[in-house]
Structure formats: C-alpha cells, structure tokens
Amino acid sequence: LSPSEPDYLVGLNAEQRLAVETTEGPLLILAGAGTGKTRVLTTRFAHILLQQRAWPEQILAVTFTNKAAKEMRERISVILDKPVEGLWLGTFHSLCARMLRQHAPRVGLERSFTILDADDQLRLLKQVMEPWKLDLKRWPLAQLMHQIQLWKDKALLPEEITAAHDTDLANGQARAIYAAYQARLKELNACDFGDLMLHMVTIFRQHPDVLAQYHHRFRYILVDEYQDTNAIQYLWLRLLAKHPDGDPANIACVGDDDQSIYSWRGAEIANILRFENDFPGARIIRLEQNYRSTPRILSAASHIIAHNEDRLGKTLRPGLESDEGELVEVISTPDSDDEARIVGMRIQTLHQGGQAYGDMAILMRAGFQTRPFEEALMRMGIPYQIIGGLRFYERAEIRDAIAYMRAVLYPLDDLAFERIVNLPKRGFGNVALSRLRLTAREAGRSLQQTLQQQIEHKLIKGKSAATLAELLAALEKARKIVAKEGHVVATETILEESGYLTMWRDDPKTVEAAGRLDNIGELLRAIGEFPTMEAFLEHIALVMESDTLQEERDKVSLMTLHAAKGLEFPTVFLPGWEEGIFPSQRSLDEGGNRALEEERRLAYVGLTRARERAIILHAASRRIYANWQDSIPSRFIEELPDEHIKRYNPARHNPRPGSFFARQAQANMSRSPSSSRYRPEALSNRPTIPLGATVQHSRYGEGVVIGVEGERLSVNFEDVGLKRIMAGFVKVVS
Ligand code: ATP
Numbered sequence: 001l002s003p004s005e006p007d008y009l010v011g012l013n014a015e016q017r018l019a020v021e022t023t024e025g026p027l028l029i030l031a032g033a034g035t036g037k038t039r040v041l042t043t044r045f046a047h048i049l050l051q052q053r054a055w056p057e058q059i060l061a062v063t064f065t066n067k068a069a070k071e072m073r074e075r076i077s078v079i080l081d082k083p084v085e086g087l088w089l090g091t092f093h094s095l096c097a098r099m100l101r102q103h104a105p106r107v108g109l110e111r112s113f114t115i116l117d118a119d120d121q122l123r124l125l126k127q128v129m130e131p132w133k134l135d136l137k138r139w140p141l142a143q144l145m146h147q148i149q150l151w152k153d154k155a156l157l158p159e160e161i162t163a164a165h166d167t168d169l170a171n172g173q174a175r176a177i178y179a180a181y182q183a184r185l186k187e188l189n190a191c192d193f194g195d196l197m198l199h200m201v202t203i204f205r206q207h208p209d210v211l212a213q214y215h216h217r218f219r220y221i222l223v224d225e226y227q228d229t230n231a232i233q234y235l236w237l238r239l240l241a242k243h244p245d246g247d248p249a250n251i252a253c254v255g256d257d258d259q260s261i262y263s264w265r266g267a268e269i270a271n272i273l274r275f276e277n278d279f280p281g282a283r284i285i286r287l288e289q290n291y292r293s294t295p296r297i298l299s300a301a302s303h304i305i306a307h308n309e310d311r312l313g314k315t316l317r318p319g320l321e322s323d324e325g326e327l328v329e330v331i332s333t334p335d336s337d338d339e340a341r342i343v344g345m346r347i348q349t350l351h352q353g354g355q356a357y358g359d360m361a362i363l364m365r366a367g368f369q370t371r372p373f374e375e376a377l378m379r380m381g382i383p384y385q386i387i388g389g390l391r392f393y394e395r396a397e398i399r400d401a402i403a404y405m406r407a408v409l410y411p412l413d414d415l416a417f418e419r420i421v422n423l424p425k426r427g428f429g430n431v432a433l434s435r436l437r438l439t440a441r442e443a444g445r446s447l448q449q450t451l452q453q454q455i456e457h458k459l460i461k462g463k464s465a466a467t468l469a470e471l472l473a474a475l476e477k478a479r480k481i482v483a484k485e486g487h488v489v490a491t492e493t494i495l496e497e498s499g500y501l502t503m504w505r506d507d508p509k510t511v512e513a514a515g516r517l518d519n520i521g522e523l524l525r526a527i528g529e530f531p532t533m534e535a536f537l538e539h540i541a542l543v544m545e546s547d548t549l550q551e552e553r554d555k556v557s558l559m560t561l562h563a564a565k566g567l568e569f570p571t572v573f574l575p576g577w578e579e580g581i582f583p584s585q586r587s588l589d590e591g592g593n594r595a596l597e598e599e600r601r602l603a604y605v606g607l608t609r610a611r612e613r614a615i616i617l618h619a620a621s622r623r624i625y626a627n628w629q630d631s632i633p634s635r636f637i638e639e640l641p642d643e644h645i646k647r648y649n650p651a652r653h654n655p656r657p658g659s660f661f662a663r664q665a666q667a668n669m670s671r672s673p674s675s676s677r678y679r680p681e682a683l684s685n686r687p688t689i690p691l692g693a694t695v696q697h698s699r700y701g702e703g704v705v706i707g708v709e710g711e712r713l714s715v716n717f718e719d720v721g722l723k724r725i726m727a728g729f730v731k732v733v734s
C-alpha cells in the first residue's frame with residue numbers, strides 16, 4: 001500500500017477492497033457471517049461519493065432494519081468526516097413509504113395516507129369479512145391475514161390471483177375478501193405494511209414515467225442482507241436496477257445463504273441464484289475471512305451449520321490473529337428462573353470485570369422468552385433495553401395514545417377512532433359501534449362525522465351523548481392546538497381532555513397504572529424528537545415492525561435472534577436452547593428438513609453475533625405462568641464441537657453429557673410424561689387441565705380445551721382456531 005492510500009481503504013483485505021472499488025456493473029458479494037459484508041457496503045457508499053461518481057441522493061441503499069440504516073449512516077459520516085443528510089438509505093419499507101408519499105395519487109390514495117399496524121389490520125379484516133358470515137373458528141383471521149400478506153409479498157394484486165395461487169382458506173373466498181380488504185383500505189386512505197411495497201411496484205409497472213424518474217436518479221444501488229429479500233422486494237430492486245436501455249446496472253448485493261432466516265415471510269434464497277441470470281455479467285466476490293469472532297466461536301457456528309444440507313457452501317476462516325479465545329459455554333440449569341438468574345449474575349460479574357452493559361446481549365428464539373430476563377435484570381438493577389418493539393410500542397397504553405393522535409390528525413381514520421371511542425368507557429359498546437359503522441358506511445362518511453351528526457340530531461341520548469360530544473370537542477380542540485402550540489401539547493391535551501389519563505390515574509391497580517403513565521410520559525418525550533406528528537406517526541408505523549426508538553445508552557440488549565441479524569456484541573447469551581423452543585415447536589411439527597434447517601441457520605446467526613464470548617443455556621424445566629414443563633436440550637447443543645465447548649451445570653453435579661442427552665432424547669421420543677429430577681414438587685403440583693376448560697394463552701388469547709393427550713392439549717382459540725399446545729403454555733381461566 002502506498003502512503004497516499006485513502007484512510008478508509010487501508011485495512012481492507014484484497015477481496016474486500018476489490019468489492020469496494022468495483023463500482024460499475026452488477027456485483028454479488030457472497031460471504032459468511034462477520035466477513036465484513038456490511039463494512040464493504042458502507043465503504044463502497046463512501047467511496048462512490050469521494051470519487052465523485054454520484055451525489056449522495058443518487059445512491060439507493062437498502063438495509064434490513066432501521067437500526068442498521070442508522071449505523072450505516074453513522075459509519076458513512078465518519079468516513080466522509082461530515083454529517084450526511086437526505087440519503088436514500090433505509091429498509092425496503094421505509095424507502096417505499098418515502099416514495100409512496102410522493103406518488104400515492106397514482107394508486108388512488110392521498111399523500112397523507114396512514115400506515116396501519118398489525119392490530120388495525122386484523123380489526124379491519126374482521127369488519128370486511130362480515131358480509132361473508134364465515135365461522136371465524138374454522139377460518140381464523142390471522143391465517144387469512146397471513147395469506148394476504150403472502151400474496152402481497154409475491155406482488156399479487158387481487159385480480160392477478162389465479163387458481164395456481166389461490167387457496168381454500170375462508171371457504172374459498174380468500175381472494176374476494178382480499179379484494180374487499182384492499183378496497184376498504186383505499187376508502188380509509190390507509191395502507192398496511194405490505195401495501196407500501198405493493199403500491200410502489202404497481203406504480204412502477206403501470207407508470208413508466210415514475211419509474212424513469214428513479215432510473216434517472218439512482219446511479220448506484222446497494223443492498224445488505226440480500227439473502228432475505230422476498231419476491232416483491234426482488235422485483236422492486238430489479239425494476240429500479242434494470243434500465244430500458246439495457247446498460248448493466250450498478251447494483252451491488254451482499255448476502256449469506258446460511259443466514260437466510262425469513263422464509264416464513266416469503267424470503268427466497270433462490271434470489272441469490274437468480275441474480276446472475278437477471279444481471280448478466282455480474283461479478284461475484286467471496287469474502288472468507290471472519291473479523292468478528294474468536295476461532296472457537298467460529299468453529300462452534302461452523303459445526304452447527306455444517307449439519308444443513310441445503311447450502312451453497314463456502315469457506316470461513318478466522319481473520320483475527322488472536323489466540324483461540326474462550327471456550328463456548330453450555331450451561332444447564334434446573335429451571336427457567338435459574339436460567340435468567342444465572343445470566344443476570346454473569347452479567348454482573350462481567351460488568352464488575354470492566355465490560356460495559358452495552359457490550360452484552362441476550363438473544364432468544366421467541367419474544368415471549370424475554371419476560372423472566374426482564375424480571376431478573378430489573379431485580380438486580382441491571383439496565384437493559386428490548387430491541388424490536390417487543391415492549392414499548394406493543395403496550396396497550398402506547399397503542400391507545402397513538403390511536404388518539406391519529407384520530408386527531410386524521411379525522412377519516414375510522415380504525416383509530418374505533419379503538420378510542422369507548423376508551424375510557426363512554427357507554428358506547430360494540431353494538432352501538434356496529435350501528436354507527438353501518439350508518440357511516442351508508443352515508444359514505446367517517447365515524448367521527450357521523451357521530452357528530454347523530455349527536456346533533458339527538459339520535460344518541462342520555463349521559464353517553466354528553467361524554468361522546470366531549471370527546472369530539474376534545475379532538476377538535478387538539479386539532480387546533482397542533483397548529484398553534486405544536487404536536488406535543490396537542491397530544492397532551494387530547495390524552496388529558498378525553499379522560500384517557502384520568503382513567504389510568506383512577507385505576508385501582510395503581511402499580512401497573514403508574515407504569516402506564518410513565519410509558520406515556522416516555523412517549524411524549526419521543527414525540528418531541530420529531531418535527532411534526534405526521535413524522536412521528538410514520539416513524540412509529542415503521543419501527544413497530546422491527547426496531548426500537550429508544551436510544552441505547554449503556555444497557556444490556558434483549559432481542560430475538562431475528563432482530564439480531566447483522567449486529568455484533570462482545571458477549572452474547574443464548575438461552576432457551578431446548579427442543580420445542582429452539583428449534584421451535586412449529587418447526588418440529590412441520591416435520592422434514594426445511595423448517596429445521598431454517599432454525600439451524602438461526603442458531604448460526606445467533607452464535608456469529610458474538611465477538612469474544614458465547615454462552616448457551618438450557619433449562620430442564622421451564623416455567624410458563626404458574627406451570628412447569630419439562631424440556632430437553634436442543635439438538636443444536638449436541639451438534640457443537642466438543643473441543644471448543646465447556647459444558648457445566650452450576651446447580652448440581654453434571655452427568656456425562658453424552659449419556660444425559662441420550663436419555664433425555666429417548667424420553668422425548670416416547671413422549672411419556674417425563675418425571676422431573678429437578679423440581680418434583682413443582683411438577684406434581686402442576687394442575688392437570690380438564691377437557692372443556694377455558695384457557696388463556698399469551699399470544700392466542702382465550703380458547704376451549706377440546707383434546708388432552710398427556711401434556712399436549714388441543715385448544716380451539718377464539719381468534720386463531722385450533723392449535724396444539726403444551727399445557728404449560730396456558731393458564732386455566734375457568
Ligand atoms: P453479518 O453477516 O453478520 O452481517 P458482515 O459480513 O456484514 O456480518 P461486518 O459487520 O461488516 O460483517 O463486519 C464484522 C466485523 O468485522 C465488524 O466489526 C467490522 O468492523 C470488522 N471488519 C470487517 N472487515 C475488517 C477488516 N478488513 N479488518 C478489521 N476488521 C474488519
């Protein structure tokens with residue numbers, strides 16, 4: 001290297017450098033975890049700018065999460081040594097949202113459209129389905145919603161669905177319901193998450209002038225985490241990258257087939273293979289040196305992933321010139337409470353030894369696993385944050401407050417209004433609401449307008465007429481305040497004058513209610529960071545999907561493995577490596593290799609997040625609500641290379657691992673109700689659940705037990721229909 005080399009290129013290895021400097025023509029970078037793919041992409045972005053090949057707004061860069069976009073923006077500004085603005089850098093959805101704000105009229109929406117969250121989507125679907133009078137037990141809403149999303153992920157409009165794509169869901173009416181759902185969204189001037197992409201692809205296909213604008217604008221396209229693009233994302237990219245004049249596009253995609261973990265959302269590894277066909281002359285560069293993890297961690301990850309058959313295959317070697325590093329730990333704990341406690345204690349020890357909390361992460365398979373960790377960390381006074389919106393924006397009070405804001409800002413937003421019209425109680429129940437909805441639809445007006453008229457014409461009487469009138473007046477008042485005193489004051493006003501805050505202040509369960517008020521305080525702080533309420537609401541709609549809004553100070557991060565993609569931490573805890581949790585029950589139920597291999601890729605993603613230290617845990621008995629459930633260690637633990645692993649059990653003497661696992665596995669095979677060696681008292685206290693009992697599940701809600709087979713229940717849930725579930729996962733209601 002000559003002394004005049006620019007700083008940002010020094011330190012890249014030869015392949016990385018080639019990937020940065022090959023700016024022209026299509027390029028695919030295929031490489032394992034931690035090989036610097038994201039770093040290459042970021043450097044490439046800066047390189048294009050510094051070489052003056054394009055202006056910042058002429059580069060389109062796609063990341064998988066908002067957090068990754070933020071990190072990339074920061075890294076670019078470090079290389080450029082100045083803040084960067086106006087970049088087209090973000091997730092597929094945020095980029096599409098930004099485009100759609102400009103072109104919404106082309107698909108019959110106003111520019112001020114709202115973006116619905118998952119809750120609203122389901123509520124809207126339920127309404128739309130009413131005329132079909134389908135049995136929702138037989139045809140669960142969530143299933144139909146998922147089907148609609150899959151269609152959208154394939155860029156299929158209702159009229160494009162042929163027999164080949166159709167389904168017998170909803171009694172064969174799914175396609176018609178999809179059409180009605182889309183029509184209703186338009187009436188509401190709203191779109192759901194999938195529409196952001198669907199509308200943009202539709203516009204690109206039907207309005208070549210719009211597409212031409214973007215062809216003209218974007219001279220370079222960069223895509224991170226390419227292995228997880230689904231069909232519509234790929235289509236969108238291809239539309240943008242392939243110009244009619246046939247010049248080879250300057251599109252660079254980086255990916256790793258071993259980290260493809262979103263097939264359940266329609267991601268297709270085949271997109272990697274398709275790239276060379278769609279972009280003839282594409283160069284492929286492989287990076288093989290891992291700069292992130294110690295050799296031991298790398299070896300553990302490589303051993304696990306080697307059990308997958310469906311791989312493109314690639315080499316990965318340690319790039320750090322350090323020693324082997326610490327052994328990967330596998331800790332067996334008696335139960336899930338101990339698991340959380342042990343993690344907490346290790347965090348404390350590491351922190352006392354000088355490691356920042358922010359350098360540690362706990363990564364789990366499923367969102368519901370966070371709760372014991374939250375409790376343990378709280379008890380020990382360890383600061384933590386949950387990445388992925390599992391906590392803050394999922395909370396009811398936050399959703400309520402956001403619905404209030406939407407009702408202020410978008411008077412036509414009926415879904416928001418429905419959420420708040422009887423919250424606090426205003427004597428306006430479901431029946432009254434259905435009646436109002438009907439009248440409103442007949443008159444072609446919004447719920448707010450219709451309600452206003454009904455009150456004026458004294459069609460609603462008594463006390464509720466007065467309180468509803470107050471609500472409408474409060475909304476109107478807040479609307480005026482937005483312009484005069486700003487959106488923060490307006491939000492405070494509506495929450496105060498609607499009686500919403502009073503509802504929590506008067507709540508008898510004061511401890512919980514206080515927490516809710518704190519959260520609303522936090523929300524107001526967050527709103528204040530945005531110039532307008534619109535900007536905030538748009539941001540929320542996007543973060544609700546996958547990210548967090550909270551600034552990370554020095555806190556331990558808790559998140560799902562899915563949310564951890566692309567990130568790295570010196571210390572990573574991987575709890576819950578148990579059959580039925582990880583790999584998930586769903587993947588086991590599916591049978592075959594497909595789902596299991598995806599779980600294994602997830603294990604690979606998890607381990608390769610760790611730079612110095614990886615600690616895997618599993619509990620012999622897991623507590624869900626008041627019940628205990630036996631569990632056996634994950635098969636992935638057995639797939640680890642012994643020479644790099646330290647297995648131990650802090651609570652008791654550890655039998656030889658081989659025999660222990662063998663016995664446990666056998667117990668599982670025969671599915672006999674296994675007896676616990678660790679918590680006999682807890683297990684014998686476990687209530688057996690009778691047929692016909694009503695039970696509550698954290699996700700699925702309430703349902704009736706219609707079959708009992710040892711610990712496995714068949715439950716007919718009100719919202720999602722029939723599910724098979726372990727008894728430990730539900731709470732008996734009656
Ligand atoms: P993943 O597959 O997990 O997304 P990745 O391939 O995107 O990983 P990066 O996150 O870009 O990898 O890089 C992993 C780590 O290695 C980062 O800390 C990065 O700064 C570092 N790194 C990358 N290239 C080099 C290099 N040439 N020299 C030193 N460190 C490097």
Ligand code: MG
Nearest residue numbers: 037038039566
């Ligand atoms: Mg990356």
